[in-house]
Amino acid sequence: MKTVSIAGLVLISWVFLSLIAPWLPLHPERMALPAILEGPHSHAWLGNDDLGRPVLDRLLVGARTSCWVAGGVVSLSLLFGTLLGSSAAYLGGYWDRVLVMLLDIFMAFPGILLAIALAGLLGPGIGNLVIALSLVGWVGFARLARAQVLSMKQREHVLAAQALGTRRRRIIQRHLLPLIAAPLVVEATFAVAAVVVAESGLSFLGLGVQPPEASWGSMIRDGVRYLLVAPHLVLAPGIALFLVVLSVNLLGDRLRDRLDVRGGRS
Amino acid sequence: MPAYLLARLFSAVWVTFGVVSLVFFMIHWVPGDPVDVMLGESGAAADREALRHALGLDQSLWLQWGQFLRGVPVGDLGQSLYFQEGVSTLLAQRFGATAELAAAAFVIALVIAVPTGIIAAARRGSAWDTGAMGFSLLGVSIPNFWLGPLLVLVFSLGLGWFPVSGRGAPLSLVLPAITLGTALAAVLSRMIRSSLLEVMSEDFIRTARAKGLSPYQVWVRHGLRNAWLPVLTVLGMQLGALLGGAVITETVFNWPGVGSLLVESIQRRDYPVVQGGVLMISLCYVVINLATDLLYARIDPRIRLGQL
Numbered sequence: 320m321k322t323v324s325i326a327g328l329v330l331i332s333w334v335f336l337s338l339i340a341p342w343l344p345l346h347p348e349r350m351a352l353p354a355i356l357e358g359p360h361s362h363a364w365l366g367n368d369d370l371g372r373p374v375l376d377r378l379l380v381g382a383r384t385s386c387w388v389a390g391g392v393v394s395l396s397l398l399f400g401t402l403l404g405s406s407a408a409y410l411g412g413y414w415d416r417v418l419v420m421l422l423d424i425f426m427a428f429p430g431i432l433l434a435i436a437l438a439g440l441l442g443p444g445i446g447n448l449v450i451a452l453s454l455v456g457w458v459g460f461a462r463l464a465r466a467q468v469l470s471m472k473q474r475e476h477v478l479a480a481q482a483l484g485t486r487r488r489r490i491i492q493r494h495l496l497p498l499i500a501a502p503l504v505v506e507a508t509f510a511v512a513a514v515v516v517a518e519s520g521l522s523f524l525g526l527g528v529q530p531p532e533a534s535w536g537s538m539i540r541d542g543v544r545y546l547l548v549a550p551h552l553v554l555a556p557g558i559a560l561f562l563v564v565l566s567v568n569l570l571g572d573r574l575r576d577r578l579d580v581r582g583g584r585s
Numbered sequence: 586m587p588a589y590l591l592a593r594l595f596s597a598v599w600v601t602f603g604v605v606s607l608v609f610f611m612i613h614w615v616p617g618d619p620v621d622v623m624l625g626e627s628g629a630a631a632d633r634e635a636l637r638h639a640l641g642l643d644q645s646l647w648l649q650w651g652q653f654l655r656g657v658p659v660g661d662l663g664q665s666l667y668f669q670e671g672v673s674t675l676l677a678q679r680f681g682a683t684a685e686l687a688a689a690a691f692v693i694a695l696v697i698a699v700p701t702g703i704i705a706a707a708r709r710g711s712a713w714d715t716g717a718m719g720f721s722l723l724g725v726s727i728p729n730f731w732l733g734p735l736l737v738l739v740f741s742l743g744l745g746w747f748p749v750s751g752r753g754a755p756l757s758l759v760l761p762a763i764t765l766g767t768a769l770a771a772v773l774s775r776m777i778r779s780s781l782l783e784v785m786s787e788d789f790i791r792t793a794r795a796k797g798l799s800p801y802q803v804w805v806r807h808g809l810r811n812a813w814l815p816v817l818t819v820l821g822m823q824l825g826a827l828l829g830g831a832v833i834t835e836t837v838f839n840w841p842g843v844g845s846l847l848v849e850s851i852q853r854r855d856y857p858v859v860q861g862g863v864l865m866i867s868l869c870y871v872v873i874n875l876a877t878d879l880l881y882a883r884i885d886p887r888i889r890l891g892q893l
Contacts, residue, residue: 423596424603427874428867429829436608436863439851440615516728520833523730524848536730543734543837547742557731565726572722 323573326566333563336379337386345376348531356549366551369541374555377533381556384534385563388449388518393510395453400460401496401503407461408468409491418465425458434517438526448527452517456510463506467499474498501578508571512564519560535560589882597875602654604867609653612860613646622854623666662861667853672861676843680865682752683842687831689758690766691824697770702777707804709782717774724771729830733764733837750839761838769827776819781812814885821877825870832866 354360354367365374407418425433437451471477472495480490519536521527528534535556542552619640620633628636637643641652656662662672705717740760741749748757784790785808793807832844839845847862849855 420599420603423600424607427600427604427871428863429825429870431826431829432832432863432866435829435832435847435851436611436859439848439859440611440856512726519728520730524833524836525852539731539734546734546738550738553731553734553738557728557735560731561727564728565722568722568726 322569326569329562329566330570333382333566334386337383340379340383343379345379347372347376347380347533349373349376356545356552358549358551365555366549368538368552369545369549374538374551377538378535378555378559380533381535381538382559384445384522384528384532385515385518385560388445388452389511389514391449392452392456392514392518393507395449396456396510397460397503397507399453400457400462401464403457404461404464404466405468405491405495405499408465409472409487409495415465418461422458422462422465425455426462430455430458430513431517431520434521435524435526438521443526443529445528445532448518448521451521452514455517456514459506459510460503463502464499467502468495471495471498505571505575505578508567508574512567512571515560515564515567590879593875593878593882597871601868601871604871605654605657605864606650608860608864608867609650612856613649619666619854619856622856657864662864663857665850665855665858667850667855667858672857675846675858676861676865679841679843679846682840683831683835683844685758686761686765686835686840686842687824687827689762690764690769690827690831690834693762693766694769694773694827697766698773698777701770701774703781703804703809705774705778706781706785714778717778721771721775724767727767729764729768730833730837732767733760733834736760736764750837752840761834761840764837765827765830765834768830769823772823772826773816773820776816777812780815781808784808784812787811814881817877817881817884821874824873828866828870 350370350372351362351367354362356367356369358366360366362373365378368374368377403418407415434451434455437454438448441447441451468491477490477494480494485494518527519534519539522534522536523540525537525540527536530537538556539553539560542549542556545552619642620628620636623636624632634643641649644652653663660673662676664670665672665675668675701717701720705714708714737749737760740746746756747760748754751757785804790803790807793803798807831842832847834840835842835844836848843862843865847859847866850858850862
């Protein structure tokens with residue numbers, strides 16, 4: 320119980336800080352030349368980076384980046400994946416076969432590899448990053464929604480709705496989606512963790528957000544060069560990233576147990 | 586040949602075709618002109634046309650697609666824009682390093698995960714179990730591009746046991762392999778645990794106990810052998826994550842494999858190499874998945890006979 324509360328606290332602070340970041344007196348680009356690579360001190364609680372910029376301010380800007388990207392990508396993937404997966408499963412026949420073929424092809428790529436290639440080809444920037452990660456992310460949701468609808472569409476209440484002449488769209492929205500929501504919510508929770516790691520990973524490779532914007536991933540990349548003299552440059556964003564991902568995963572585990580997805584974990 | 590194997594082989598061929606096509610169109614639809622990369626944006630119009638013709642870019646997209654499809658089976662993936670060398674030659678030079686890294690990471694993951702998962706299941710609810718699952722959660726949550734620098738900080742810069750980066754003496758393999766293998770170890774140990782727990786509640790285990798078999802026989806001959814099957818199916822997919830993770834891990838450690846070539850080529854906008862690299866890694870993944878499925882069918886007769 321206690322660990323979950325801590326995880327919740329971490330996540331609430333993450334989202335809250337990202338929301339209020341624009342109104343905080345942050346100076347992520349202010350260079351203090353005498354303070355280059357300096358460790359934590361009273362002016363900059365987490366020290367300064369190789370250009371003398373305050374690490375704490377950049378960390379908060381990076382929190383906003385990861386939070387926005389995660390929110391955007393997970394919403395888009397959830398929306399399109401669920402829509403495509405549940406419609407194909409409900410309609411069956413030709414549409415379902417086309418979707419399955421498409422899913423098979425997309426799943427033949429290691430996810431992060433496809434994201435790296437897409438982000439690299441589309442060019443840097445936060446918008447392209449969201450597009451690249453969503454193009455990878457919808458697959459999992461579509462697969463899950465399809466499997467769930469397939470297992471539900473012969474239920475009596477769905478047949479009853481069909482017999483009453485309810486429109487297909489309404490059956491999917493009212494009679495199927497609420498039933499398959501629990502596993503999708505669990506999947507979405509884990510997707511948040513995956514997207515936060517992927518965003519930082521792409522930014523680490525230089526394919527994500529571009530300077531002067533900050534991302535935890537690009538902070539780690541820039542810090543690696545000074546690992547020996549200023550380890551705080553790698554430790555600070557890494558710990559932030561690790562805490563957020565760990566908390567999301569913890570919460571996802573708890574949610575899965577609570578919602579009893581996949582027949583209860585042994 | 587049984588229907589299952591035929592269906593599986595057919596689907597692998599179809600997926601391969603789909604992957605090759607998707608990669609082709611992905612590269613050709615996104616903005617960015619290889620001619621700009623080679624001549625710079627200021628090249629003379631006549632030169633640009635000549636180069637475009639030489640590269641075959643003045644042909645229709647469908648024609649180029651057909652050529653690409655014909656080239657892939659014979660290993661013709663085009664020419665690098667940067668190296669003036671065949672893409673397949675470049676990939677072949679780098680493939681060994683990636684295979685070595687992935688294999689080492691896989692072995693490390695197995696060595697950690699198998700005992701951990703078994704102990705956690707056998708001592709369910711104990712401190713061992715809590716510890717093992719805690720480790721698993723940490724392992725899943727730590728990104729490899731952070732774990733890598735941390736290991737370097739402690740074991741290379743601090744203790745001086747291993748080289749910081751690059752590929753040379755056998756010792757240089759240790760840190761990259763641990764970095765890459767940790768996530769797989771974490772996932773695998775959790776899967777082994779839950780699969781084993783599920784199997785141990787089956788009727789045949791009760792029967793095995795009732796007829797007086799030793800705990801070793803119950804756990805290993807009846808439990809583990811059955812618990813392996815679901816783990817094996819997911820393992821194929823997890824190896825895909827391993828191959829994807831290799832791209833980042835190779836970049837962290839300057840490991841001269843296909844992954845770091847891919848990232849360098851993206852930065853150089855060397856599209857044919859990006860195309861070839863993505864294709865090579867994905868096709869490895871398709872083959873691995875096919876192999877696990879065939880292996881699965883071989884081990885478990887129920888699959889072969891279409892009873893599952």
